[in-house]
Amino acid sequence: xxxxxxxxxxxxxxxxxxxxxxxxxxxxxxxxxxxxxxxxxxxxxxxxxxxxxxxxxxxxxxxxxxxxxxxxxxxxxxxxxxxxxxxxxxxxxxxxxxxxxxxxxxxxxxxxxxxxxxxxxxxxxxxxxxxxxxxxxxxxxxxxxxxxxxxxxxxxxxxxxxxxxxxxxxxxxxxxxxxxxxxxxxxxxxxxxxxxxxxxxxxxxxxxxxxxxxxxxxxxxxxxxxxxxxxxxxxxxxxxxxxxxxxxx
Amino acid sequence: xxxxxxxxxxxxxxxxxxxxxxxxxxxxxxxxxxxxxxxxxxxxxxxxxxxxxxxxxxxxxxxxxxxxxxxxxxxxxxxxxxxxxxxxxxxxxxxxxxxxxxxxxxxxxxxxxxxxxxxxxxxxxxxxxxxxxxxxxxxxxxxxxxxxxxxxxxxxxxxxxxxxxxxxxxxxxxxxxxxxxxxxxxxxxxxxxxxxxxxxxxxxxxxxxxxxxxxxxxxxxxxxxxxxxxxxxxxxxxxxxxxxxxxxxxxxxxxxxxxxxxxxxxxxxxxxxxxxxxxxxxxxxxxxxxxxxxxxxxxxxxxxxxxxxxxxxxxxxxxxxxxxxxxxxxxxxxxxxxxxxxxxxxxxxxxxxxxxxxxxxxxxxxxxxxxxxxxxxxxxxxxxxxxxxxxxxxxxxxxxxxxxxxxxxxxxxxxxxxxxxxxxxxxxxxxxxxxxxxxxxxxxxxxxxxxxxxxxxxxxxxxxxxxxxxxxxxxxxxxxxxxxxxxxxxxxxxxxxxxxxxxxxxxxxxxxxxxxxxxxxxxxxxxxxxxxxxxxxxxxxxxxxxxxxxxxxxxxxxxxxxxxxxxxxxxxxxxxxxxxx
Numbered sequence: 114x115x116x117x118x119x120x121x122x123x124x125x126x127x128x129x130x131x132x133x134x135x136x137x138x139x140x141x142x143x144x145x146x147x148x149x150x151x152x153x154x155x156x157x158x159x160x161x162x163x164x165x166x167x168x169x170x171x172x173x174x175x176x177x178x179x180x181x182x183x184x185x186x187x188x189x190x191x192x193x194x195x196x197x198x199x200x201x202x203x204x205x206x207x208x209x210x211x212x213x214x215x216x217x218x219x220x221x222x223x224x225x226x227x228x229x230x231x232x233x234x235x236x237x238x239x240x241x242x243x244x245x246x247x248x249x250x251x252x253x254x255x256x257x258x259x260x261x262x263x264x265x266x267x268x269x270x271x272x273x274x275x276x277x278x279x280x281x282x283x284x285x286x287x288x289x290x291x292x293x294x295x296x297x298x299x300x301x302x303x304x305x306x307x308x309x310x311x312x313x314x315x316x317x318x319x320x321x322x323x324x325x326x327x328x329x330x331x332x333x334x335x336x337x338x339x340x341x342x343x344x345x346x347x348x349x350x351x352x353x354x355x356x357x358x359x360x361x362x
Numbered sequence: 363x364x365x366x367x368x369x370x371x372x373x374x375x376x377x378x379x380x381x382x383x384x385x386x387x388x389x390x391x392x393x394x395x396x397x398x399x400x401x402x403x404x405x406x407x408x409x410x411x412x413x414x415x416x417x418x419x420x421x422x423x424x425x426x427x428x429x430x431x432x433x434x435x436x437x438x439x440x441x442x443x444x445x446x447x448x449x450x451x452x453x454x455x456x457x458x459x460x461x462x463x464x465x466x467x468x469x470x471x472x473x474x475x476x477x478x479x480x481x482x483x484x485x486x487x488x489x490x491x492x493x494x495x496x497x498x499x500x501x502x503x504x505x506x507x508x509x510x511x512x513x514x515x516x517x518x519x520x521x522x523x524x525x526x527x528x529x530x531x532x533x534x535x536x537x538x539x540x541x542x543x544x545x546x547x548x549x550x551x552x553x554x555x556x557x558x559x560x561x562x563x564x565x566x567x568x569x570x571x572x573x574x575x576x577x578x579x580x581x582x583x584x585x586x587x588x589x590x591x592x593x594x595x596x597x598x599x600x601x602x603x604x605x606x607x608x609x610x611x612x613x614x615x616x617x618x619x620x621x622x623x624x625x626x627x628x629x630x631x632x633x634x635x636x637x638x639x640x641x642x643x644x645x646x647x648x649x650x651x652x653x654x655x656x657x658x659x660x661x662x663x664x665x666x667x668x669x670x671x672x673x674x675x676x677x678x679x680x681x682x683x684x685x686x687x688x689x690x691x692x693x694x695x696x697x698x699x700x701x702x703x704x705x706x707x708x709x710x711x712x713x714x715x716x717x718x719x720x721x722x723x724x725x726x727x728x729x730x731x732x733x734x735x736x737x738x739x740x741x742x743x744x745x746x747x748x749x750x751x752x753x754x755x756x757x758x759x760x761x762x763x764x765x766x767x768x769x770x771x772x773x774x775x776x777x778x779x780x781x782x783x784x785x786x787x788x789x790x791x792x793x794x795x796x797x798x799x800x801x802x803x804x805x806x807x808x809x810x811x812x813x814x815x816x817x818x819x820x821x822x823x824x825x826x827x828x829x830x831x832x833x834x835x836x837x838x839x840x841x842x843x844x845x846x847x848x849x850x851x852x853x854x855x856x857x858x859x860x861x862x863x864x865x866x867x868x869x870x871x872x873x874x875x876x877x878x879x880x881x882x883x884x885x886x887x888x889x890x891x892x893x894x895x896x897x898x899x900x901x902x903x904x905x906x907x908x909x910x911x912x913x914x915x916x917x918x919x920x921x922x923x924x925x926x927x928x929x930x931x932x933x934x935x936x937x938x939x940x941x942x943x
Contacts, residue, residue: 159765161920166499171920173495177518181419184518186459188423190452211451218458219641222569224468224479226439227454227461 185215407849412488427456438478463520508553521643566643692748698739755935771803783832845932859918
């Protein structure tokens with residue numbers, strides 16, 4: 114075996130004819146590069162099937178693809194704020210948050226650890242309509258508010274001593290409300306525009322108060338949420354003429 | 363009804379390069395070994411295709427989570443969030459989406475019920491997404507537009523309760539009806555019940571609570587870990603709940619008062635809990651659809667090979683044994699010729715002896731679709747399901763070789779399939795192909811791995827001059843190879859479509875905007891001059907480009923559908939050869 118190296122040197126150990134070429138023929142050229150990415154095809158491919166069924170399924174496929182983009186199952190990561198926070202961010206619709214899910218699955222069928230806050234759908238179409246209705250409403254509301262203020266004013270003299278206590282209690286409540294404010298904001302997003310009009314109303318009230326000598330603490334009892342209270346506190350000095358300031362505070 | 367849907371919806375997305383390197387995922391020790399049909403060993407091509415499908419339907423986030431989970435096998439939530447480096451909330455959302463669609467399942471982890479929950483992906487459900495149009499079209503052909511919409515809604519949302527499905531479908535149908543008409547709920551309910559009776563829809567399996575074996579544990583009303591069960595195990599799998607649902611579909615007007623919507627939405631929420639089917643979710647029974655497709659394939663093969671009447675006979679036989687045949691049976695229940703004769707549709711007036719002749723023809727046919735198992739009752743006949751699938755797969759393989767390498771190579775391939783092992787010389791002789799060309803073709807097929815070489819030594823030292831080299835073709839491994847090619851093909855088609863859309867993104871956006879402008883102009887009643895002015899904003903060469911783009915995308919989509927048919931055949935064949943669970 115090893116000894117035949119010198120003797121039968123040019124002999125192949127198998128039948129050369131089986132290879133498909135003779136002894137003297139040159140070997141086929143070796144490949145220098147990897148095979149091409151799109152090798153040329155020997156035969157043209159068979160044309161695609163046609164027919165009504167095929168067309169229908171094609172239309173179905175394209176529709177499914179398009180509609181799946183609009184379903185809540187299509188999850189997009191929330192955009193990270195790269196530059197300055199803009200005023201318009203608050204009013205733009207495309208607010209996505211990572212920590213809420215846009216549809217409500219059946220949590221009893223899923224492990225508890227996956228439970229996530231469900232975001233209620235925002236109705237943005239409301240904005241247009243209430244604008245028209247608010248103006249006549251504003252006047253009516255103002256009347257109610259003024260009446261309420263009068264009754265409260267009468268009660269003020271009776272409950273003078275309780276006011277300070279109430280104010281303190283309210284301050285404590287407001288602090289507790291602080292961390293919950295986020296959730297309030299989410300739920301109140303629907304009423305965003307209504308709130309704007311609400312503040313217009315508060316402005317109106319404040320302006321009408323200059324002739325009424327009311328204590329600010331008393332007046333604040335009328336407003337319930339942290340937002341409203343802070344708004345009032347901020348604006349009270351602007352709405353009321355300066356000469357009456359001392360009475361109000 | 364679909365005419366308004368025929369316009370091409372252009373979608374564009376950035377191509378995401380799915381990394382192609384993957385080691386086979388580690389085998390999952392699944393929760394109690396209940397679901398043995400789940401193999402976490404996915405090939406690279408399958409993983410790539412799953413990734414592309416997830417991205418198309420659910421976005422990049424779900425795709426990232428899904429592909430990572432496929433590659434890793436089984437993971438807990440924390441591990442998954444850590445490894446994908448995504449925020450925990452996004453991972454939670456993605457898992458919820460995947461579970462809603464039945465693509466992800468969870469179970470008690472390796473540390474038992476006390477440890478964290480582990481998740482794994484059910485890959486075949488993701489691959490089924492490729493076949494959604496076919497399911498919907500089948501429902502349409504069997505149960506009309508109502509059935510079609512029901513199946514479409516349930517497919518898109520994963521699982522739904524019966525009442526919500528009925529309402530949504532009624533609203534959609536009403537929307538497409540002429541003004542003043544509306545679809546009654548009862549019609550939709552009847553279509554739904556028919557789908558359930560024929561097992562096309564099934565209830566989602568209820569969650570079986572994991573046993574809390576620790577004594578003195580806190581008595582929580584809801585178990586921390588719930589185990590999913592097989593849908594078929596549940597005896598009420600196909601039982602319709604009693605729901606009190608009357609009414610008609612509502613037409614959703616575009617100019618509707620915004621304030622009415624929250625009221626209606628609130629009402630809908632409280633309604634579903636009053637309907638009586640809370641917690642009973644329905645999903646599509648893919649297995650049943652697959653059986654239907656298989657039957658269709660057999661019938662069309664018979665009608666191509668023989669004639670229409672034979673195919674009708676086979677269709678009758680399959681229809682009769684629909685309910686009695688278990689899912690993975692090799693052949694249907696034996697039917698006597700008398701029964702078949704009685705069950706034939708009345709439009710086919712063939713005499714009894716003619717039927718016998720047809721049956722004999724079917725039995726003698728080399729395709730072996732129908733077999734004879736006895737002589738009682740005029741002859742007992744069965745449809746050989748597994749053999750039919752094998753033959754269909756074989757025909758697919760042969761056709762692939764023919765179209766890629768020519769008819770002579772196909773002849774050699776068929777020869778090797780039939781004769782199993784042949785030497786080079788024998789191949790040349792039997793195939794009647796000249797020696798040089800036969801060698802060439804054999805080597806080409808060998809390099810494509812469609813043909814294998816088997817060595818049979820005469821002497822123990824494997825000397826080449828004293829060894830037989832036999833060419834052989836094994837049908838099953840070749841079918842698997844072809845299936846992987848198909849997955850790769852579909853992946854390539856999807857990527858090419860994404861690339862085409864991305865290349866022409868600007869043009870597509872422009873055309874969309876112009877369409878929107880035109881639509882709004884038409885709605886507000888503009889003159890023809892204004893409309894033509896807007897239309898002219900797209901120049902003629904751009905129009906041509908758009909047209910060719912649309913043509914390409916249609917072609918790519920159509921090809922995907924067609925390759926999916928081959929995938930289905932090969933998958934059914936491979937599954938039929940595996941031992942039944």
